[in-house]
Amino acid sequence: MNRRKQIEEIVFKLLSGLAAYSLIFILGFIILIIFIKGFNALSLDMIIKPPKGGYYYGGEGGVLNAIVGSLYIAIGATLIAVVIGMPAALYINVHLIKQKRTQNTIRYLLDALWGIPSIVYGAFGFTLMLYLGMNASLLAGIITVALLITPILVRTFDEVLTTIPKGLHEASFALGSTKAETAYRVMMKQGFSGFITAVLLAFGRGIGDAASVLFTAGYTDLIPVNLNEPAATLPLAIFFQLSSPIPEVRERAYAAAVILTIIILIVSLTARLLSAKYSKSNLK
Amino acid sequence: MLFRRILFDRITGWWMIATLVTILLMPVIIGVGLCLKALPLFEHQSLFNLLGSSVWAPSKGEFGFLPFILSSVYVTLLSFIFAVPVCILSAIYLTQFASRHLIRIMYPVIDILAGLPSVIYGVWGILIIVPFISEKLAPLFNITSSGYSMMAGGLVLAIMCIPYMLNVLIEVFKTVPAGMKEASLSLGATHWESVKHVVIRKSYSGILSSFGLAIAKALGETMAVMMVVGNRVQIPKTPFEAGYPLPALIANNYGEMLSIPMYDSALMFAALLLLIIILLLNLVFRFFIYRSQKHES
Numbered sequence: 180m181n182r183r184k185q186i187e188e189i190v191f192k193l194l195s196g197l198a199a200y201s202l203i204f205i206l207g208f209i210i211l212i213i214f215i216k217g218f219n220a221l222s223l224d225m226i227i228k229p230p231k232g233g234y235y236y237g238g239e240g241g242v243l244n245a246i247v248g249s250l251y252i253a254i255g256a257t258l259i260a261v262v263i264g265m266p267a268a269l270y271i272n273v274h275l276i277k278q279k280r281t282q283n284t285i286r287y288l289l290d291a292l293w294g295i296p297s298i299v300y301g302a303f304g305f306t307l308m309l310y311l312g313m314n315a316s317l318l319a320g321i322i323t324v325a326l327l328i329t330p331i332l333v334r335t336f337d338e339v340l341t342t343i344p345k346g347l348h349e350a351s352f353a354l355g356s357t358k359a360e361t362a363y364r365v366m367m368k369q370g371f372s373g374f375i376t377a378v379l380l381a382f383g384r385g386i387g388d389a390a391s392v393l394f395t396a397g398y399t400d401l402i403p404v405n406l407n408e409p410a411a412t413l414p415l416a417i418f419f420q421l422s423s424p425i426p427e428v429r430e431r432a433y434a435a436a437v438i439l440t441i442i443i444l445i446v447s448l449t450a451r452l453l454s455a456k457y458s459k460s461n462l463k
Numbered sequence: 464m465l466f467r468r469i470l471f472d473r474i475t476g477w478w479m480i481a482t483l484v485t486i487l488l489m490p491v492i493i494g495v496g497l498c499l500k501a502l503p504l505f506e507h508q509s510l511f512n513l514l515g516s517s518v519w520a521p522s523k524g525e526f527g528f529l530p531f532i533l534s535s536v537y538v539t540l541l542s543f544i545f546a547v548p549v550c551i552l553s554a555i556y557l558t559q560f561a562s563r564h565l566i567r568i569m570y571p572v573i574d575i576l577a578g579l580p581s582v583i584y585g586v587w588g589i590l591i592i593v594p595f596i597s598e599k600l601a602p603l604f605n606i607t608s609s610g611y612s613m614m615a616g617g618l619v620l621a622i623m624c625i626p627y628m629l630n631v632l633i634e635v636f637k638t639v640p641a642g643m644k645e646a647s648l649s650l651g652a653t654h655w656e657s658v659k660h661v662v663i664r665k666s667y668s669g670i671l672s673s674f675g676l677a678i679a680k681a682l683g684e685t686m687a688v689m690m691v692v693g694n695r696v697q698i699p700k701t702p703f704e705a706g707y708p709l710p711a712l713i714a715n716n717y718g719e720m721l722s723i724p725m726y727d728s729a730l731m732f733a734a735l736l737l738l739i740i741i742l743l744l745n746l747v748f749r750f751f752i753y754r755s756q757k758h759e760s
Contacts, residue, residue, distance in 0.1 A: 188655045191552075192560060198552035199561065199569065202629075205622060206572050209579070209587045216590060263482045270479035287746075287753055288487050294676065294745035295490065295738060296683020298710045302734035303493040305717070306500045329486055357472035362479075380578075387580025390685040390710070394717045414582040418686065421586065436586045440579070447578040451571050 210440065217437030220430035226438065230400045235420075237427035242435045247402050248410035249439075251317060253386035256324035257332075260381050263325075264332040265374070269362040271333075272340040276348060286337065292330040298390040300327045305394035318406040320396025327391050328381040335380055339373025339454075340366060376454040383446035387439065389414035413439045490742055494735065501732035504725060513732065519696050526729040528736070530698050534613070534706030537699055538688060539681040541617025546624045546677060551670070554632035559658055577626035585690030588619040593691055601703050608703040611693035617702065619687050628677040631752070635669030636662055638756065668751045675748030679741045685710035709733050 224241045231240035275282050304323030313319050343366060351361040367374070389412070397409030398419065413435060420432035504513070508526060516527030557569055597610030608614075639662050647657035663670070693705020694715060713730050720727045 184653055184656070188653045191655045191658075192556075195552040195556035195560065198549045199556040199565070201549065202553060202576065202625065203568065203572050205625075206576050208591075209583070209622075212587055212590055213583060263486065266475065266479040267483040267486055270476075270483050274476065274479065283753065285483070285487065287749055290749050291742060291745040292486070292489060294679050294683075294741060295493070296680075296685065296710065296741060298683060298685040298713055299493065299497075299734050299738045299741075302713055302731055303496050306496050306731060310496075326489065330489075333486060357468055359472040359475040360468070362475070383578055387578070387582070389580065389582050390714055393714055414580055414686065417582050417586060418690070421589065421690070433586065436583055440583055443578055443580060443583075444575065447575050448571065451574055 217433040220434035245411040245416035249413040255321035259325035260329040268336040273362040301391040315397030317410040323395045332381040335377035379450040497735040504728040535708040538616040542620035545621035550628040558636040581687040584687040588691040614702040616692035631673035672748040672751040679744035
């Protein structure tokens with residue numbers, strides 16, 4: 180009996196340990212494969228040149244159009260998300276601080292909103308675009324991605340704001356400040372690194388998402404110069420080049436994948452670092 | 464001065480409310496937008512016919528979504544089967560047994576897994592999973608397969624869902640009071656027994672919710688699945704056959720959508736279907752989580 184217990188204990192401890200460590204292995208495996216495959220094709224040309232004539236038959240050029248397009252879309256969308264999302268998160272934590280029930284309901288709805296897949300946002304962006312008579316363009320892409328990342332920004336920022344001690348509110352109100360002053364001068368200042376984390380996460384999600392820009396941003400070999408031109412994006416550049424029958428073009432898809440992976444790694448590690456620093460100084 | 468401060472307070476207050484209400488109304492706005500676009504389809508075919516028919520011939524105006532729905536369900540279930548054991552076991556390990564050092568490494572690992580774009584998973588799937596299935600796994604069962612199959616979709620999807628499910632599970636297991644486990648340990652139960660009988664039993668509803676949320680996430684995942692699943696309109700019978708999940712249908716056909724009548728309505732209907740199912744799953748299972756959290760605090 181005791182023997183069986185011990186064996187069960189050991190077996191399951193091993194199994195669960197194996198499962199946990201396998202996650203590190205899987206992540207390493209994915210990144211390693213992408214890097215090994217991609218670094219062969221990665222060259223300076225890939226990063227600094229847009230596609231030249233015959234690029235899709237193995238000719239000269241790079242994916243600068245997609246890099247710039249992705250950055251435009253992600254930055255534009257993040258700006259909109261900040262303008263809409265930051266006040267919303269502050270409102271939940273300053274004006275609604277006493278209505279716990281409302282707060283919880285709002286968080287619940289926001290979480291559910293977070294779960295809506297990007298393809299649905301893409302389809303909606305597309306109908307919106309048709310309705311407004313727009314073409315696939317940088318602007319349509321920015322708006323769609325902004326819709327997608329706003330709930331993420333609100334919820335992440337909100338999560339940080341909840342950790343700010345209530346005493347600070349009370350002190351601020353006691354000194355006679357208005358709610359807006361409390362929100363922007365006190366809460367914003369206290370939660371600033373958390374705010375940056377939220378912005379980075381939203382940005383990372385925006386730059387990596389393909390399904391939402393598929394319909395709305397279009398694709399072009401040119402670098403967009405104004406808002407109603409179509410824009411290429413990195414994920415789509417990877418996707419389209421990967422479906423090419425020509426090996427050189429497929430190689431470039433791998434190279435573009437490396438570029439995207441590096442951007443994402445930098446963004447999410449920075450976000451992690453900031454939030455770790457934040458929680459150390461504020462939580463304990 | 465005071466007037467200006469109050470004015471500022473009012474204006475920003477209104478703006479805050481406006482943004483919050485807009486954000487919360489988003490699902491409704493999206494739903495109505497898609498619904499308006501999908502309406503023409505219903506004049507043509509009944510809902511029952513749309514969902515139950517497997518005839519897909521857009522140029523003849525026949526839209527049967529059954530193959531797509533079944534493919535979506537199939538690939539989601541496959542991924543679910545692969546992801547569940549890994550998630551539960553590693554969540555247990557991370558909350559009960561792991562050293563602080565490992566936990567410190569694990570959080571960024573989970574973060575990055577969750578943050579990697581789905582296109583990257585797709586590229587990885589094409590490079591590793593697809594050849595693995597066509598060269599190793601399918602011959603093992605004496606089946607020839609191109610590798611672009613439900614199985615490939617399920618495996619890639621499983622990895623993509625792991626961080627989501629795991630995050631929820633870790634939260635859930637953490638809310639089990641330490642005292643309860645200690646009581647079980649002091650009664651002579653081994654570590655694993657207390658996990659089995661106390662931690663897991665206490666978190667039934669949380670575990671269920673994590674499953675539901677992972678399913679919702681898997682149903683809506685587009686790019687990675689589309690890249691490895693083969694995209695053939697058929698009802699898949701074995702995991703080694705190709706299929707065509709709903710999100711892939713939408714994403715793949717945006718090009719010709721406007722050149723065939725009703726096609727855009729059909730695709731928007733597919734998006735609406737996804738939105739409704741996923742939103743419902745999210746609302747129901749998040750509700751479980753919120754209720755269980757309320758009990759704790």
